[in-house]
Amino acid sequence: MRLSHICSIQILGFGLIVLMAIGFTIQILGTHFPKRSQQISPLRLITAVPQPSHRTCQPRRHVMFLKTHKTAGSTILNLLHRYGDRNGLFFALPFKYQFNYPSSFQAHRVKGYNASSRPHYDIMCHHMRFNYPEVRKVMPSDSFYFTILRDPATMAESSFSYYRAVSSAFKKSPNFKAFISHPSHYYRQGERSNHYARNPLWFDLGFNSDAPFTEMYAKAGIRAVEDTFNLVLLAEHFDESMILLKEELCWDLDDVVTFKLNSRGTSRTLSHGDIERLRAWNALDWYLYSYFNRTFWDKVEHFGRVKMENEVKKLQERRQHLAKLCLEGSEPVVADQIKEEAIKPFQFGQEKILGWAIRKDLPPEVRTRCVRMVTPELQYKDLLDARQFPLKASNGSALAATPARAKGR
Template structure:
């Protein structure tokens, strides 16, 4: 069970889970659209095809939700492995501001990011639910009490809840090391965790040191969690072995480079208007441009199917998995030819 937190490389991690479920013919707990009814707390009824009478079996879960462990346990087996991913709150805030500019009142009200950073209290309205990405968004995603002032006791309670709920907390800022830890925990192969960055913006805004500090201070509960789980992350790396981690990360990057040369028409991500296959064209929010990847066409069908999987965005992958899991006719945007290639390679 992967809690996909906002703006933390979660789409890239989700692609790993999608591919694994796809290849192993596992049953994915899917939402009816692209998330589990955020910003509401997760409920089992939000899972496509689930009902309290039949209680179908699910193997993997991983789309956006506001975490509710009690309801998640209705869906996932008792021995499920729970993990999530955190990111430095300053970087997360910069990404959220641009990606969700039109969706959150606090961001809409601010003329630009620097104005928001200089006086976030002025733009933030606590009573507006749709401001949850404007302050402590990871705390919100975890299902913890939101919109409350920071206290040491509350922050420690948040740490306790996370430690009791999750077997592993990854860090987006150390993505490759995170993938190695995940691979080891799940006893997976290297190719299971090789990925290309998905849902990444074209441009980024450089933050000055004082702006980083302001954003961390503003997102105080998230920063407390990040500092704590940054320490536990590196404790795990130490137990794994620093030298061993360096070797494994080099293997991962080497394999990513090999797959890049094998699969991709261009070695760098491209803007969506240069991607002509709908099956791998990323969704474009109104406020930013999202990069994607071009896959070579002159590949063997089985190889091209593998390559397509690695770059398929989550919206298209939801429909691909849904088409396989449900008997009803599901309109699948991946395209018949690409679906056929993927099926043949399964």
């Protein structure tokens, strides 16, 4: 009896010693290793976005974007591609990569379109020369129409570099300075691809870019744009534009966060005189831009300046956060430094078109999200095409007559 009592005491003592040792070990390890709950996975980092606390609107799912040339339209195209892709929306796609541009848009240029059966389309966003009556045949009546403009002076500098090999006026001029000094000396109405060389915004909107400037004609064009488009954005104020777009579409912050796509490696600095001459040469575009620059800031005032500053700050912080998570480096790189063909930008014109390299140490799901954010428009269009038209013809081209989803969801 006494012996068993002594053994019980010894066992109890030994147990207490073991428990104290375990507790001490846990305490030491806790100081050197963070708790699991404090670790944030890359997936949570890419998806953790504060949601609006009081949303009274419904996200718009029918969207028509007129993608104008050299105005940051490729970046906007990416966010539309991502939104539609993520939400299973149906795109009005061209047979190739543009809607038979520079010819005026016709509904039959949409892949899978049939005038009798009227397939259901949610988003239209690829290059076209705008033709509202024909667009209405394709898009739902409640579609949200928007476009983007850019100062015609800086736009001309970009266009000269990008389209010099195809525009007759640009090819004739020995350099950009010579073109600025005497544009009419090199420009001939109707010559090949000269719509890039004078009033290209006016042309993309479907108007006559060679028409003599009169205030009456310019005002008539502006009225037509206002009657058709719900929102006109400005390339020079891209972040503010994204906030206005987010609010109008009732989308979330991540829906409008982008990395700049299709940018060039270099650009020329324009003198004040160069800017004035280019604006005068593109008088219709300058009148258009000046008008919608005023209406843009009217919208910002109505939205609230302080509120806009706060929203832009959130957008920029989120972009920086995703860049750190997704990208190799903080600056775009030349295509040769991008090993993945799926995200290499298409090279066209004299300048190097830059793109983004994605980090290789990302989990698969996170990497997919990051890759989508930097996928150029041509490759993304092919991805959407393959989703909407999964059947392949024997020659490898997607069938145009059998869309994967018909009218009526």
